[in-house]
Amino acid sequence: xxxxxxxxxxxxxxxxxxxxxxxxxxxxxxxxVLIAEKTGLLGGTxxxxxxxxxxxxxxxxxxxxxxDSPDEALAYLRAASPEGWAKDEDLLxxxxxxxxxxxxxxxxxxxxxxxxxxxxxxxxAEKPGGKIxxxxxxxxxxxxxxxxxYARRIRRSTLVHLFTYQEMVDLxxxxxxxxxxxxxxxxxxxxxxxxSGGQGTALMTGLIRGCMDAGCQFLLNCRATRLTTxxxxxxxxxxxxxxxxxxxxxxxxxxxxxxxxxxxxxELRRKHFAGPLDRLGSPSTNTGDGQRMAAAIGxxxxxxxxxxxxxxxxxxYEGKPHGLPMTFQAEPHSIVVNRxxxxxxxxxxxxxxxxxxxxxxxxxxxxxxxxWIIADRRFLTRSLPFRWYASYDKAWIVKADTLQxxxxxxxxxxxxxxxxxxxxxxxxxxxxxxxxxxxxxGWEDYKTHGPANRLGRIDTGPFLAMSLNRSIxxxxxxxxxxxxxxxxxxxxxxxxxxxxxxxAMANPIGxxxxxxxxTLGPNLTWGFICAETxxxxxxxxxxx
Numbered sequence: 001x002x003x004x005x006x007x008x009x010x011x012x013x014x015x016x017x018x019x020x021x022x023x024x025x026x027x028x029x030x031x032x033v034l035i036a037e038k039t040g041l042l043g044g045t046x047x048x049x050x051x052x053x054x055x056x057x058x059x060x061x062x063x064x065x066x067x068d069s070p071d072e073a074l075a076y077l078r079a080a081s082p083e084g085w086a087k088d089e090d091l092l093x094x095x096x097x098x099x100x101x102x103x104x105x106x107x108x109x110x111x112x113x114x115x116x117x118x119x120x121x122x123x124x125a126e127k128p129g130g131k132i133x134x135x136x137x138x139x140x141x142x143x144x145x146x147x148x149x150y151a152r153r154i155r156r157s158t159l160v161h162l163f164t165y166q167e168m169v170d171l172x173x174x175x176x177x178x179x180x181x182x183x184x185x186x187x188x189x190x191x192x193x194x195x196s197g198g199q200g201t202a203l204m205t206g207l208i209r210g211c212m213d214a215g216c217q218f219l220l221n222c223r224a225t226r227l228t229t230x231x232x233x234x235x236x237x238x239x240x241x242x243x244x245x246x247x248x249x250x251x252x253x254x255x256x257x258x259x260x261x262x263x264x265x266x267e268l269r270r271k272h273f274a275g276p277l278d279r280l281g282s283p284s285t286n287t288g289d290g291q292r293m294a295a296a297i298g299x300x301x302x303x304x305x306x307x308x309x310x311x312x313x314x315x316x317y318e319g320k321p322h323g324l325p326m327t328f329q330a331e332p333h334s335i336v337v338n339r340x341x342x343x344x345x346x347x348x349x350x351x352x353x354x355x356x357x358x359x360x361x362x363x364x365x366x367x368x369x370x371x372w373i374i375a376d377r378r379f380l381t382r383s384l385p386f387r388w389y390a391s392y393d394k395a396w397i398v399k400a401d402t403l404q405x406x407x408x409x410x411x412x413x414x415x416x417x418x419x420x421x422x423x424x425x426x427x428x429x430x431x432x433x434x435x436x437x438x439x440x441x442g443w444e445d446y447k448t449h450g451p452a453n454r455l456g457r458i459d460t461g462p463f464l465a466m467s468l469n470r471s472i473x474x475x476x477x478x479x480x481x482x483x484x485x486x487x488x489x490x491x492x493x494x495x496x497x498x499x500x501x502x503x504a505m506a507n508p509i510g511x512x513x514x515x516x517x518x519t520l521g522p523n524l525t526w527g528f529i530c531a532e533t534x535x536x537x538x539x540x541x542x543x544x
Contacts, residue, residue, distance in 0.1 A: 008034040008217070010534055011237060011251035012258060013224045013290065016044030017520055018502025019258035020207040021103065021527030027214035028110055029535045031253060035216055036240060038223040038285055040153065043204035044260050045282045045474050045503065046520060047155035050165050050325075051199040052118060053137050053524065054515030057101045059108075060115050061134035068134050070097040076122065076129030080514045088302075092508040095483035096525050103528040104137070111210030113203070114140045118166050122515050123350035123443040132442055136517055138165035139202040144195045146209050151195065153220065154204055155283060158315050158324045162188045164198035174326060175383050203520075222247075227255065227293050227498065234496030235297070254497045254534045257487070258527060261475035261503040262288025263307065272304045272477065273357075275366040276469035279312040279323030286474065290504035294479040299498070300490045304477030305364075306510030308519050309353030312471035313386065314393035323471045324389060330438075330448065331382045332456025334375035335424050336468055338368035341407065341416030343424065346436035348444040348454070354511045356470055366470075372410060373466045374403075374421065376458045390466075398465040406463045421458050428455040474519065476507035485530035499533065501526035 009031035012023045019035060027033045041047075056073030077093040078086055086093075108115055118136040125132050141164060144151040163173065163184075171180035181188065191197065197205070211218075219242065226239045228248065237250035262268045263280055265287045295301055312323030329336055330348040338344050345355035358367050373379075380387060390397055400406035403421060407414035427433045431451065432440075439445055439454030448454050479487045479500040487498040502523040509518045 006248070007250045007252065008032045009251065009253040010034070010256065010531070011036065011249055011254075012256045013238065014044060014258035014260060014502070014504070015042045015218070016258060016260060016502060016523070017046035017203065017207065018523040018527035019044070019256065020204070020211050021107065021524045022256045022258060022499075022501055022531045023216050024110060024207065024210050024214055025106065025528050025531035026534055027211065027216050029531070031535070033211075033216045034219065034249060035211065036219045036222045036224060036249065038221070038289065039283070040221050041155040042150065042153050042208055042218070042220070043155040043200065045286065046523070047200045047204040048157040048159065048282065049200040049203070049520060050159060050168065051138050051203040051520060052120070052165050052517035053104075053115070054135050054517030054521035055100045055104045055137060055525075056097060056131075056135045058104050058135070058137060059101065060117055060137050064117060064134070066134035068131060070101070072129045072131070073097040073100075074129070076127055077514065079127040079129060080124040080512075082510070082512055089508040091483040092481075095529060096508065096522055099529050099532070100521060100525045103525045106528070107207070107210070107524070110214070111206040112142055112146065113206030113210070116140055116166060118169060120169065120516055121442045121446055124514060125442040135515055139198065139206060140164065141191055141196045141198045142202045142205040144197070144201070144205055147205060147212070150208060150212070150218070154201060154208070157200055158281070158317050158322060159199060161197035161199045161201040162191050167198070174328075174385055177385055224259070224289060224293060227297050229297060232496070235498040238293070251497070253537060254499055256527070256530050257290040257294060257479060257498070257500040257504045258502045259290030259504045260286040261307070262286065262291050263472045263475045272475070273307065273470060273472070274364065276369045276467070277472070278467055278469045279314060279321070279471040281310070281312050281323035281325050281471060281473045284318070284320070286503070290500065291478045294487060294498070294500065297495065298489050299487050299495060300480040301478060302480040302506035303510055304475070305359070306476040306507060307357070308473040308476060308513070309357050309470050309511055310473055311352065311468060313389040314396060315389055316392055321392070325473055327447070328383070328386055329373050329468055331375065331379050332453055333378040333458055334373050335420070335458065336371060336373055337412070337417065337420055338371050339412070341412040342420050343435060344368050346433065346438040346444065348438050348448055350443055350516065351512055353470070356468065357511055369469050371468045372412065373464075373468050374406070374417065374458065375464045376460045377462055377464070378456065378460060379464055396466055399462045401461050401463070403463055406465055410465045425457045425459060428457045431455070474503045476503055476510050478504045478506055480506040484533040485526055486533060499530040501530050
């Protein structure tokens with residue numbers, strides 16, 4: 001190990017969007033930055049994502065003549081977040097709303113990334129401060145070849161990253177795969193030949209290139225095992241295992257934890273997400289390393305029951321069962337019911353994951369699980385990709401000639417299910433879902449492409465059932481921070497030298513997503529905020 005690898009100004013643990021945003025901002029301020037990644041692949045969960053990035057009042061929207069402001073964003077965050085969250089999160093929301101536009105402008109200036117608007121509304125646009133357009137952006141494709149020796153080190157995705165996010169929205173390859181491919185065949189061919197990708201591939205390619213150009217150093221296959229502290233209890237660096245040996249990396253100015261979630265740690269998952277689980281859609285290396293290391297030196301862990309919960313189709317990744325995030329539960333001839341055989345949410349609700357994860361306030365147990373998609377035979381005619389991915393779990397689709405038999409096979413009360421289907425069919429006949437207003441909000445109308453695709457009777461056998469329990473794309477609990485990204489102890493005091501961002505922090509936007517990109521947008525922003533805080537500390541770390 002040379003001196004640069006043994007000591008640095010800023011040590012960033014992890015290599016996803018939050019990590020590289022922090023690294024880039026710190027490096028461009030003149031600090032020496034080392035990025036330690038536990039695996040041989042860069043990008044973490046962010047590299048696998050669709051790279052929808054929710055950034056209010058951004059410069060791309062401003063250039064398009066779309067009015068927005070941090071004050072409007074803050075009003076939306078306050079109005080759309082769960083009741084009671086403002087007490088702990090309002091200062092963090094204020095910090096995010098102020099920093100997010102600056103972050104996106106900085107990243108576009110300091111990397112090859114070019115962001116474009118995505119024509120998606122806020123999922124709760126009807127709330128004060130909500131917007132129908134302007135807050136969702138996503139990167140244009142980039143070639144992995146720009147990364148030189150790291151070109152083969154970007155984590156691959158279960159999603160088809162030959163398409164951009166906007167192309168996925170506009171062309172709808174889930175329902176029209178052949179038509180979608182033919183419409184942009186020349187673009188897809190060029191991207192294939194040049195090893196280019198959109199979505200998470202583009203995002204992480206641009207961030208890695210930006211960090212390389214800024215002088216950041218990368219250490220791969222370097223797993224952090226413990227934070228080190230000085231005689232005052234301030235974090236001074238971390239211990240790692242690298243090539244079978246333990247090494248210590250000292251950080252003169254600070255350590256940023258950006259290690260991702262803990263969803264692949266079975267013990268932590270059972271503790272904080274008791275109940276049925278369908279699939280996980282993130283890298284299997286998200287095992288809570290940052291959360292454990294922070295707790296070991298006295299950090300307060302918070303929001304551990306929050307996660308990005310989203311429906312996932314079965315697939316295989318790295319040779320193991322995995323989840324592919326997809327909105328497949330909202331087809332016209334289908335509904336979602338809970339363990340009592342009753343509907344409990346609009347099937348088109350972007351936050352259906354929150355409804356699936358709803359807990360009993362007394363016991364903490366899920367109140368709706370196990371949940372099921374109930375459909376008739378026409379469900380299977382809607383999407384060729386659905387049938388392809390369903391084949392990865394041949395026991396997933398349960399079929400029966402009657403609803404009564406279907407209820408018996410999946411353990412639902414038969415009469416309750418029959419009554420629910422009858423009531424839903426009545427809504428279809430009237431042309432309106434009188435229970436949950438399916439397809440009527442700005443978000444749902446946009447996603448269902450109008451009234452014709454909202455509702456469809458369930459009356460043609462054979463009937464189908466598919467489990468729809470929690471699938472987790474990333475937990476969102478971890479070290480509690482202040483509005484500057486500094487990690488706090490149980491008593492509220494600051495742990496000097498330690499910062500947390502992304503899915504390793506107690507995320508101020510939890511399971512209830514306020515935009516399709518309110519994981520990535522805030523993650524990028526909190527990495528940026530951590531770096532700006534570090535920059536403000538003097539070289540001796542006096543503010544620790």
